[in-house]
Amino acid sequence: MNSNSKSVNSTAIKAVIKRHESLQGAINRLSKQVEKVTDEQLRSGLKVYLHSIQVNIANSQEWTLNRSIPELRLGILGSQKSGKSALVNKYITGSYAPIEKPDGGRYKKEVLVDGQSHLLLIREEAGPPDAQFSSWVDAVILIFSLENEASFQELYQLYSQLTAHRSDIPVIVVGTQDKISSTNPRVIEDQRARQLCIDVRHSLFYETCATYGFNVDRVFSEAAQKIVAQRKQAALQACKSLPNSPSHSGGSTPGSASFPGQASNGPSSGYAYSLPSTPVVGHRELRVAQGEGAGSVSSRSLKSIPRRPSLFKNRDPDKKASDPKADSSSVRGVPIKQSILWKRSGSSLNKEWKKKYVTLSNNGTLSYHSSSSDYTQNTHGKEIDLLRVTVKVPGKRPPRAVAPAGPSPVPPGAVPGINGLSKDLTAGDSNTTVPQLCPATLSVVDDRSGGLSPQGGERGLQRCPSSLSTKAQSVDALEGTASPFSGKDPSQSSPMSDRKKNRRKKSMNQKGDAAAGQAEEEENADFIIVSFTGQTWHFEAQSLEDRDSWVSAIESQILASLQSCESGRNKARRSSQSEAVALQAIRNAKGNSLCVDCEAQNPTWASLNLGALICIECSGIHRNLGTHLSRVRSLDLDDWPGELTQVLAAIGNHMANSIWESFTQGRTKPTPNATREERESWIRAKYELRAFVPPLQPASGTQPAEDSMPVWLLSAVTERDLPRLLLLLAHSTKEQINAQLTGSTPSPPRTALHAACQLGDVVMTQLLIWYGIDVKAKDNQGQTPMMVARKNGSKGCIDILLQHGCPNEASPTAATPILSRRSSTASLGRTSSRKRVS
Ligand SMILES: [Zn+2]
Incomplete structure (x- = not known):
């Protein structure tokens, strides 16, 4: 410890003693004053308060807490408009209040890190960080609001002031979404947020929403874990048991973890720089993203992540198509189904439909190329890993079995795709450091469009916490916003759908099946593949039959992929796969494609005891009902033990509403665009007042006892x-x-x-x-x-x-x-x- 920090300590110690004496003096004087109060009732009331203050001071942690209880000191910095007070308040109290505390605040909370209790001291600073603050903190959360440019700019200043005092403080950057609305749009785009993270020591980035509690606990928990990780590291270094640890002064090395040696933690430690417990998603997503060619993934993050060789790297022209068989046995799966489909462009700007040569392979991938010759030459193709996707038909949910049944069509041992990949990546992650990382890429709050995007964003973020946050996610999020699963929207029809309708009708008529043709002519033959991160691929087949055959073939490949994973050795992966199957069963339950309360599409939250799926907006209201009425859980973020998935799959929104909404007496449901008040009024009437529940019919017709x-x-x-x-x-x-x-x-x-x-x-x-x-x-x-x-x-x-x-x-x-x-x-x-x- 240098002389500077010694003198800082000494100053701080003297200040503490002075403050203690001053407080005691003030209380003594106050006690005497209270005795002079003539109103007896007031006097005794004041005495009670005073006594309580004295007791609490006497029993403050410094006099009571065992020294073995570790303290974690977390600083909060951000401008007055950053949303930091609301964030801290949500974390401490569990409820949302749109507050900004001009004087900052001090809070304490118990946190568990690695199963051990810690006392988290949270110090929300009103102004810029001073020397005392900087030497006190173990980690800092830097907060700005995604709709406030000034708050973003100020963060740079605050950070530079902080580092002027001390350069080795771990930081986490948080963008708050609470104030984003249709009239107050987001102004800090993902790219800039990501750049900020790079600029501030490659910190993690989270978007939070205190209104709904989105990511709130997570941010603080990450911070606490970071601190503990750093301490362990420091202790290790002190023991010199870590040979030649890389320096982490100032974090100036791009892509370097601030806490060396933490890169290969298991899921329980969840250190900021470790890979997520399901790294495959991140890698696959990243690879797909790269395939999408959005030019969006930071080249730096790509470089630092070892990936398996791309299936689609350009081959040596000399070898082109010379021996397709040898080729398929080495990298490509065997095609199961191939044809031309229309695909909607993944670009957020350009929504064109283009013809693609689509191939479903037995290695659990779906690839698409501009032409069959591109496929043959294995060039310019893009690939979707079916392991982490579901396939949907817009507007309806065909009843399809999801339970694994029958033997896997994938011959064991002949599957280079899934298991090989998983092995590669596992090997990769032990020595990978992930740089920077902005897991969150999208806005959740203003999901008035009822789109897939917010849920998808969360999903991507949570499934991939170390966040190879790719632009692909946000691009797809944008796409999702513009094109949720509303295939009925005429603006989203492919250019050929009208032609196809006619053609279809004609062909139906030729078959003499005019009725069927009539019934189906409103429907487009499109289907959407959705990854667990919310990425979507929108295809359209030539006919409904063709569509159904594609969907069914893809579904069976998804199952095959899941099953081949089942036989893998990775236990965590296995459990997450069977969980994936179970979750799919939930999504397929009758009525579950729409929020049970507002009919927003693709709900991603669940009320366990109601057995129903709800959208994120309604989930916030359900949470406020209390667990005696609704137990809210995220389909994507939470774990799903078997008994819970069974409940959800057994009930579903259709059955739930046959009870909770069977008797609405003319009241209309809120729409996906309803205000919070409209939703809340409906939801409270529905579950709290049980206003729409049909009466019990006693068997005997008598009044039930x-x-x-x-x-x-x-x-x-x-x-x-x-x-x-x-x-x-x-x-x-x-x-x-x-x-x-x-x-x-x-x-x-x-x-x-x-x-x-x-x-x-x-x-x-x-x-x-x-x-x-x-x-x-x-x-x-x-x-x-x-x-x-x-x-x-x-x-x-x-x-x-x-x-x-x-x-x-x-x-x-x-x-x-x-x-x-x-x-x-x-x-x-x-x-x-x-x-x-x-
Ligand atoms: Zn809803």
Whole structure:
């Protein structure tokens, strides 16, 4: 420690002592003054406050906290218009308030890093950073608002002031979206934000939305992890156990991690510079992005990431097409289906439809070329990895099976694509440092268009946190904004769709199937492939039959890819793949293509207990309802243990609304463009007031007795009548569910939960527990639901019961469920959907 920092410390220590004495003095004087207050009531009131202050000062952390509890000191810098106060407030209190605190603030919060509790001290500075602040902080979050140019500019100043005092502070850059609206548009584009990140020591970049809690917890959690990582690194270096660590002074090396040695962390550590737990997505996306040729991926980030050789690099002209067979065995898959399709340009500016020669291969890829000769020569092609995509038909969702069935069409061992790729990338990531990185690329707030883009953006961001944030994502986001899955919009028809319609009609008529032709002529033969990052590829086939055959072929390749991954060795990957299948099943449930409340397309959030999918805007309101009414979880960001996906897939928006919206009495639903107030009013009426729930029809026609609910629930479960169970639950309180029968009705021999466990019905078990049924109730033989579940070997039910506090009596073999979590850092919103669902 140099003399300068010594004197800073000494000054700070003296200041602390002085402040302590001054505070004590002030309180003593205040106590004396209070005694002089004549109004007795006022005096005793003031005394209570004063006493509380004294107690809290006496018990402040410096006098009470064990020294082994580590403190993490996080500074917050940003201009008055940056949205920083709202961000901090959301993080601390869980609620949104559009505030800017002119005097800054001091906050404390417990954070878990690597399973250990830390005291996070957050210091929000009102002005520029001074020497004291700079020496105090362990890390700094720099905040600007994406709609405020001045706040962006000021960040550069703040950063240079900070580094004037100290150059080795880790920083995270945050762009806030809260104030973006249609009248107040975003002005800081992705490119500039990314440049800022490069300029400030290759920091991570996040976009946050305090209104919805988007990324809020994540940013603070990342900061805390960064600090811990840095300390560990410092400790290691102090022990000289790290030979020849690269310097991290000032972070002037492009692409260098600020914390050397942290590049190969597992998902649990989630250090800023480590690759994401699902690196394949990032790499594949990046590669595809490059293929799209948007010229958008920073060349620097591309260079530093080892990739497998491109499938589409130009081949030596001499070898051109000389031996296509040898070629396909070395790099290309065997074509399964090929034809000319129309493809809508991925460029955000140019939405033209172009003919492409499209090839579906058995290695889990779909490629497209300008012509068949380009394909043959393997040149100028682009490729989509089917492992991380779904295929959609705009405007409708054809009923298609998603559950893996039958043998994989991909012969094991003959698949250079998937497994080979995964191996390459895994090898790559251990020695890769990812530079800069702006994971977030898009605006979430002003999603009035109801487009795919915001959700897609989040998705891309979260799936790929170390953010090979490519322009491709944002470009596609733009495309998504302009072209969500609204194939019915005439402006989005391909130039040939009218011609095709006529042709189709004609051909139908020729077949004498005029009715079918009539029915279908409104529909375009297009389909869209959507990656989990929100990237989209929009194709149009020559006919509906052709379209359906493409969609079905692609779907079976997606499944084949997933299955071939299943057989892989990477456990995390495997679980994420089966999760992907399960999520697809949820998306395919009836009605799930539209938000259950406002009918926005492609909802990406879920209400677990309602069994419904909701859009991001409605999800914010659901969160405010409280978990007793709606348990919100992100399809894309959260982990999905099996029992949760089963609930979602079993119910779905159609069934949910058959209960919650069956009786609307003329009230109209909000549209995707509804204001927050309109949505909230509807959602509260729907779930809080249960205004649209149909009345219970008692079997006998008599007025239902208050305490009949347990009997009805039991019968709904026994008959496995899920809609009936949902209706009953929608009508009941926790007390009614657990009512003790007092009337003339004889007590049922067991509870509905016993019956659900007896049947091994995971969905009903989970629902009953969410709605508060007593998990420890005994049946007439003295058995708990757990005993019944174990007796019947219902593993799923046992898991759920264990999660909800049922002791695992006398069964050492029953496994405790460990809900895999992608990363504890990505928790969203105040309900902390990442927590075990209880
Ligand atoms: Zn909605």
